[in-house]
Amino acid sequence: MIQKNNYILGIESSCDDTAAAVIHNGKVLSNVVATQKIHEEYGGVVPELASRAHQQNIVPVVQLALRKANIDKKQLNAIAFTSGPGLMGSLLVGTSFSKSLAIGLDIPLIDVNHMQAHILAHFIKEEEQTAPNFPFLALTISGGHTQIVTVSDYFKMEVIGQTIDDAVGEAFDKSAKTLGLPYPGGPLIDTYAQKGNPKAFKFPKPKVSPLDFSFSGLKTSFLYFIQKNVALNPQFISENIEDICASLQFTIVDYLMDKLKNAVKHTGIKEIAIGGGVSANSGIRKALKEAETKYGWKTHIPKFEYCTDNAAMIAIVGELKYKQGIFAESNVSANPRLKI
Ligand code: KG4
Numbered sequence: 411m412i413q414k415n416n417y418i419l420g421i422e423s424s425c426d427d428t429a430a431a432v433i434h435n436g437k438v439l440s441n442v443v444a445t446q447k448i449h450e451e452y453g454g455v456v457p458e459l460a461s462r463a464h465q466q467n468i469v470p471v472v473q474l475a476l477r478k479a480n481i482d483k484k485q486l487n488a489i490a491f492t493s494g495p496g497l498m499g500s501l502l503v504g505t506s507f508s509k510s511l512a513i514g515l516d517i518p519l520i521d522v523n524h525m526q527a528h529i530l531a532h533f534i535k536e537e538e539q540t541a542p543n544f545p546f547l548a549l550t551i552s553g554g555h556t557q558i559v560t561v562s563d564y565f566k567m568e569v570i571g572q573t574i575d576d577a578v579g580e581a582f583d584k585s586a587k588t589l590g591l592p593y594p595g596g597p598l599i600d601t602y603a604q605k606g607n608p609k610a611f612k613f614p615k616p617k618v619s620p621l622d623f624s625f626s627g628l629k630t631s632f633l634y635f636i637q638k639n640v641a642l643n644p645q646f647i648s649e650n651i652e653d654i655c656a657s658l659q660f661t662i663v664d665y666l667m668d669k670l671k672n673a674v675k676h677t678g679i680k681e682i683a684i685g686g687g688v689s690a691n692s693g694i695r696k697a698l699k700e701a702e703t704k705y706g707w708k709t710h711i712p713k714f715e716y717c718t719d720n721a722a723m724i725a726i727v728g729e730l731k732y733k734q735g736i737f738a739e740s741n742v743s744a745n746p747r748l749k750i
């Protein structure tokens with residue numbers, strides 16, 4: 411029977427973060443993330459190593475989430491887990507673990523789409539964030555995705571624009587690699603960018619259809635720009651790191667904002683929510699805040715810890731589905747290419 415007063419455990423293992431969280435009536439009681447450091451040495455996520463690390467982390471992470479929430483596992487009403495999209499081996503660890511725990515506790519199992527969860531994280535009850543009103547536009551920007559989605563209800567979403575090649579997070583991470591920065595380089599570019607001049611260097615904005623994105627051209631022109639300048643001055647990167655990062659970030663943020671402006675024009679919807687790891691970026695956060703007065707938009711920026719991969723967003727979707735009685739079949743399986 412569906413309980414009004416419920417405790418939902420969320421489990422996230424789609425990429426390189428093993429995460430577990432407990433939500434009680436929309437509020438986060440615990441939100442634990444074990445980030446896998448092993449990938450830093452390789453300059454990107456190594457799927458095989460990610461699956462192994464999930465296997466090692468998942469039990470301690472879940473136990474810690476329950477302990478921090480100050481509840482016993484027997485008090486849980488349902489288990490929500492990420493079924494996709496993501497890396498197959500990583501997803502399988504969370505999927506199998508969640509199935510076993512749900513059957514052991516004899517409670518419902520709820521499958522969650524990772525990209526929907528990045529959007530629905532806005533419905534977590536927190537002082538620092540407000541829930542968007544339907545319909546709204548969601549810009550999902552992460553290491554694996556770049557999409558503009560119209561959201562007319564919790565589970566009524568339509569992708570109206572997306573990247574035709576790399577995701578925006580990849581553009582950040584690959585450019586950071588060109589600069590010799592460790593993986594993931596997005597947050598490091600952001601840190602340097604905040605001290606630099608965004609107009610110091612100019613990079614071309616890729617041209618594709620109005621609502622779609624492309625980042626591979628920018629990545630390549632950035633690589634050539636760095637190679638050319640390092641050939642002239644071997645100290646070019648270290649002498650200009652702040653200006654280089656500020657200029658790159660300015661170009662990317664401006665490009666994302668151009669696309670949002672096109673989407674607002676196309677749909678007439680002026681309420682916008684962002685989600686995904688790149689929404690932690692200071693440049694996009696500032697540009698969206700400014701858009702409220704500049705264009706009269708209503709914008710929603712998630713609390714920092716709900717931007718990058720986390721299980722609180724999986725648990726809130728779990729709660730929304732639990733209340734509607736939407737549960738997974740017992741033969742549910744991981745789907746690395748799951749669509750919104
Ligand atoms: O959503 P997420 O944690 O994982 C995926 O589902 O991909 O996003 C990770 C991505 C990485 O590419 C990382 O570099 C980027 O988000 N990222 C940032 C920032 N924080 C995380 N990119 C730019 N600026 C940041 N502050």
Ligand code: ZN
Pocket residue numbers: 524528552553686687718719
């Ligand atoms: Zn993500």
